[in-house]
Amino acid sequence: MMNTPLPENEALLQQILSSCEASRLLETKQFMQHGDTNVYDHCVAVARVSCLLADKMGLSVDRESLIRGALLHDYFFYDWHVPDPVHRLHGFTHPKRALQNAMDDFTLTTVEQDMILRHMFPLTPTPPKFREGWVLCLADKVCSTLETAKFTQNSLVRGYYTGEEGLQ
Ligand SMILES: [Fe+2]
């Protein structure tokens, strides 16, 4: 299923990442997400896989919103593995927190807001409203599974996390 990202997707992703340099996105490198993958690398991989899935399914999506929503879907600043009442029930509560943080730092479209808020469906019961949100939901679950099962050590999968030259 894993194909190499299309160069246009990768170029847009890099352009959007550059525009995020002044935000707190880079801070998310400090926090682990699943397995040995940090939150930042998870979000970048989810953005790449979201583009891939949209392409494979032939979906017409707003590519910029798809990437921005994917990059910001886990925009929280704590290690959810460390018990702390502040982020109790992380799985249920972090979409709202990520959205609030993202709205503090960015001007988000309606599609991007809905993507972030609904990305944990069906754990949180309200489904995404837009196609981009459904793609994100799926890509997030694919990446989370790959990370938890440590498939990220496979060279092809790793290319999605590092954007290694030759895999783009
Ligand atoms: Fe999440």
Ligand SMILES: [Fe+2]
């Ligand atoms: Fe995620």
